[in-house]
Amino acid sequence: xxxxxxxxxSFDELQNIVSEIEQGEISVDExxxxxxxxxxxxxxxxxxxxxxxxxxxxILKELETPSNENIAExxxx
Amino acid sequence: MFVRCFFMKESIILPFIENTALTCAxxxxxxxxxxxxxxxxVFTLLEVTKSIQKTLAERYKSAYWVKxxxxxxxxYSHSGHCYPELVEKANGKVxxxxxxxxxxxxxxxxxxxxxxxxKEPLKDGIKIxxxxxxxxxxxxxxxLRIIDIDPSFTLxxxxxxxxxxIKRLKSEGIFNRNKLLQIPMLPKRIAIISVETSKGYxxxxxxxxxxxxNYKFFHLLFPSLLQGDRATVSIKNQLKRIKKVREHFDxxxxxxxxxxxxxxxxxxxxxxxxxIALFPIPVITGIGHVTNETVVEMISFSNAITPTKxxxxxxxxxxxxxxxxxxxxxKIRDKSSRLISDEKTKFNSEIKLFRSVTENILIGNRNQIxxxxxxxxxxxxxxxxxxxxxxxTFRDEIKRGTLIFGTSEKLKITRFALIMKxxxxxxxxxxxxxxxxxxxxxxxxxxxxxxxRGYSITMSNGKAIKNTENLKEGDVLETxxxxxxxxxxxxxxxxx
Numbered sequence: 001x002x003x004x005x006x007x008x009x010s011f012d013e014l015q016n017i018v019s020e021i022e023q024g025e026i027s028v029d030e031x032x033x034x035x036x037x038x039x040x041x042x043x044x045x046x047x048x049x050x051x052x053x054x055x056x057x058x059i060l061k062e063l064e065t066p067s068n069e070n071i072a073e074x075x076x077x
Numbered sequence: 078m079f080v081r082c083f084f085m086k087e088s089i090i091l092p093f094i095e096n097t098a099l100t101c102a103x104x105x106x107x108x109x110x111x112x113x114x115x116x117x118x119v120f121t122l123l124e125v126t127k128s129i130q131k132t133l134a135e136r137y138k139s140a141y142w143v144k145x146x147x148x149x150x151x152x153y154s155h156s157g158h159c160y161p162e163l164v165e166k167a168n169g170k171v172x173x174x175x176x177x178x179x180x181x182x183x184x185x186x187x188x189x190x191x192x193x194x195x196k197e198p199l200k201d202g203i204k205i206x207x208x209x210x211x212x213x214x215x216x217x218x219x220x221l222r223i224i225d226i227d228p229s230f231t232l233x234x235x236x237x238x239x240x241x242x243i244k245r246l247k248s249e250g251i252f253n254r255n256k257l258l259q260i261p262m263l264p265k266r267i268a269i270i271s272v273e274t275s276k277g278y279x280x281x282x283x284x285x286x287x288x289x290x291n292y293k294f295f296h297l298l299f300p301s302l303l304q305g306d307r308a309t310v311s312i313k314n315q316l317k318r319i320k321k322v323r324e325h326f327d328x329x330x331x332x333x334x335x336x337x338x339x340x341x342x343x344x345x346x347x348x349x350x351x352x353i354a355l356f357p358i359p360v361i362t363g364i365g366h367v368t369n370e371t372v373v374e375m376i377s378f379s380n381a382i383t384p385t386k387x388x389x390x391x392x393x394x395x396x397x398x399x400x401x402x403x404x405x406x407x408k409i410r411d412k413s414s415r416l417i418s419d420e421k422t423k424f425n426s427e428i429k430l431f432r433s434v435t436e437n438i439l440i441g442n443r444n445q446i447x448x449x450x451x452x453x454x455x456x457x458x459x460x461x462x463x464x465x466x467x468x469x470t471f472r473d474e475i476k477r478g479t480l481i482f483g484t485s486e487k488l489k490i491t492r493f494a495l496i497m498k499x500x501x502x503x504x505x506x507x508x509x510x511x512x513x514x515x516x517x518x519x520x521x522x523x524x525x526x527x528x529x530r531g532y533s534i535t536m537s538n539g540k541a542i543k544n545t546e547n548l549k550e551g552d553v554l555e556t557x558x559x560x561x562x563x564x565x566x567x568x569x570x571x572x573x
Contacts, residue, residue, distance in 0.1 A: 008262050011398065018405045021412040028420050031413055038409045045402045049395060052295035054266055054325055059297060062322045 005041075007048040014041040126215035133219075137211040140224055144206045145173075150199055157181035159199075163221065177209065177221040187226045194228035195235065197342050200306050206230035239345040242372045246347070251354040255378045260359045262398050264327040264391055267296040268319045270312055272303055277334015277365050277384035284388035292395045297326075303333040303364075304340030309349045316352050323358055328391075331373070332384045334365035344371030353377060363387035528559035545570040 005013065017038045020026050026034055111118045120128075149162040159179040164171050179187070188199045209221040246252040267285075271278040278298070285294045299315035302308040312331065319329055331353075343349065344364065350372045353360050359378035363386060364371065374380040381387040520526065524534065535542050535556045542548065548570050556563040 007398075011262060011402070014402065014405050018408050021409055021416075024416075026416070028416060031416060035409060035413050038405065042402055042406050045398070048263055048265075049399055049402075050291050050293050052265060052293045054295040054297075056297060059322045059325050062325075063318055 005044065007045055010041045010044045010048075014038060014045065017041070123215055126213070130213045130215060133211060133213045140208050140210045142206060142227075143209055143221070144204065144230070147199075147201065147203055147205050149201050152184070152199075157184065159184050161223065175219065175221055177223050178212075179223045183224060187223075187228075191226070191228045191231070192339060195232050195342075196339050197231075197235065198305075198340060199226070202306065203231050204234040235342050235345070238342075239372055242345055242347040242350050243375070246350060246354055246372070246376060249351075251351065252376055254354045255356055255360055255376055258357075258359045258378060260378065260394070261327045262394070264359075264394055265292075265294050266325060266327045267294060267391070268322075268326040268329045269296050269298050269332055270301050270303075270315050270319075270329065271298060271332040271384075273298060273300055275303070275332075275334055277332045277363065280334060281330070281332050281363065281384035281388045284385050285391065288392055290392075290395070290399065292392065292399075294391070296330075303331075304343065306343060308340070308343040309346045312343075313349055313352050316356060320357065326358060328358060328378070329356065329360045330387055331360065331362045331364065331377070332387065334363065334384045341371055344373035346372075349373060350376055361387055361390065524557075525559065528557065531559070533558045533563075545572055 017034055021034070111120050111124065113119075145163040145165055147161045148164050151160040151162060153159070158181050161177045161179055163175050163177050165173040184199070191197055191199050206227040207221075207223045208225040208227075209223045211219075212222045213219050243252070269278065269281070271281070282296070285296065299319055301315045302311040316329070319326065341364065353373055354376045361379045361381070362374050362377040363381045363384040364374060365383050370380070379387075379390060381390055524532075528534075533556050535554050537548065537552060537554055542554070548567055550567055550569060552567045554565050554567060556565065
């Protein structure tokens with residue numbers, strides 16, 4: 001797992017914090033840290049909704065290079 | 078290769094066919110009886126073919142319904158005619174085949190029928206039941222001239238192919254394979270198989286890219302034919318390309334739209350359906366039609382009637398993610414502020430309690446102090462009064478004592494004074510007596526008495542002279558005698 005959580009992880013962790021808070025499992029001492037964490041998770045999730053990191057040029061380049069599968073096919077025929 | 082070859086053949090044959098009538102007339106003019114060459118009756122090719130033509134025409138007068146597989150339609154857009162390749166197979170082997178002709182007008186009629194009944198144009202690789210005349214032309218050879226084709230026969234056959242595909246996929250256990258894949262929570266990277274200029278593609282992108290929630294999708298078009306026979310291969314090729322870069326995509330969307338309900342039987346093709354069923358990422362379809370569902374749509378991860386609906390399906394996935402995030406934000410804000418305010422209330426009530434407790438203690442202490450003051454004042458006043466009383470009694474006693482003492486002392490003093498007076502008088506009298514005696518003695522020793530007895534006192538310069546010292550000749554001496562004074566001059570001195 002990288003340092004930056006995936007949005008699925010972020011989403012799950014966020015839901016956990018919400019249920020913890022809802023069930024009153026969080027003390028005032030932890031609250032600040034938890035809320036701070038939740039805020040950053042929300043930011044990650046929102047960013048995922050409104051941004052994309054894919055690069056068309058890279059994909060096109062990968063399409064041009066023959067994949068292992070193709071090489072195998074060529075060798076086989 | 079085959080097509081090009083045929084095309085060349087057509088260009089040669091066609092003018093010939095079109096002029097057949099004319100050619101035949103011209104030939105008949107010069108037709109003679111068979112030649113006899115070296116005792117052999119020799120026919121020209123034309124004579125033979127003409128004979129065959131005549132025989133066949135007499136033998137096969139009517140038209141016949143024939144069923145066969147149409148391997149190739151061989152439609153020539155230039156002329157509008159078709160030259161279908163008809164075969165019959167048994168166990169995969171061709172056991173009969175014949176050329177055929179479908180003239181332009183007949184083709185148009187048949188094709189329209191097909192489009193109406195099958196929602197498919199006349200195409201390669203279908204089974205047909207057709208009405209044909211057997212025709213033989215000396216120049217063109219044997220062929221079946223197709224007059225009509227029954228679309229309902231082909232329809233049944235296509236339906237059979239579809240059921241066949243379904244059965245095969247099910248028996249291989251892959252019918253639900255794509256449906257069982259996990260679609261990411263945010264299917265945001267979409268490989269689109271579509272036609273760039275199609276309305277369906279435009280609709281799809283419009284809904285995705287202009288959504289009012291600002292959700293961002295990444296999509297890349299893998300252009301492909303989407304209907305007709307060649308679509309099968311075209312779509313499969315693009316799927317193969319997508320597979321190569323599948324790490325970049327969450328989902329494949331096959332989008333068609335605006336093409337009517339025509340040419341969709343390719344989506345019942347086993348090879349294509351299998352490819353989609355086994356595709357490693359979810360394939361969603363929006364083929365855009367209303368009549369019965371194709372196999373590809375059945376086995377795809379998710380199917381929508383229109384491309385717009387597919388886009389909405391993807392947006393819904395985003396909502397399913399976004400709404401809980403939004404809710405989480407609100408809940409965390411609400412709950413945490415409530416938690417803080419609860420704590421604050423608790424704290425405040427603690428403070429209140431503390432204040433009231435301490436105030437009570439203070440009031441208690443203050444009251445006690447006040448009581449102590451009061452009692453101190455009372456005690457002190459009482460004590461002072463007592464002491465004063467005591468002092469007064471004491472003073473009175475002193476006064477009385479002093480008075481008694483004074484009176485007794487006075488008496489003593491008076492008595493003492495009386496005694497002293499008596500003593501003093503006695504003493505004085507004693508002293509007086511002594512003094513008188515002394516006076517008598519002193520009188521006896523006085524210079525006058527001495528002088529009376531004849532002694533004198535010589536003085537120089539007021540001082541009595543006791544020796545000769547300091548006396549010189551001529552000094553005046555004064556000599557006192559009992560009665561008077563004598564003044565004399567010194568003649569000489571002589572020490573004794």
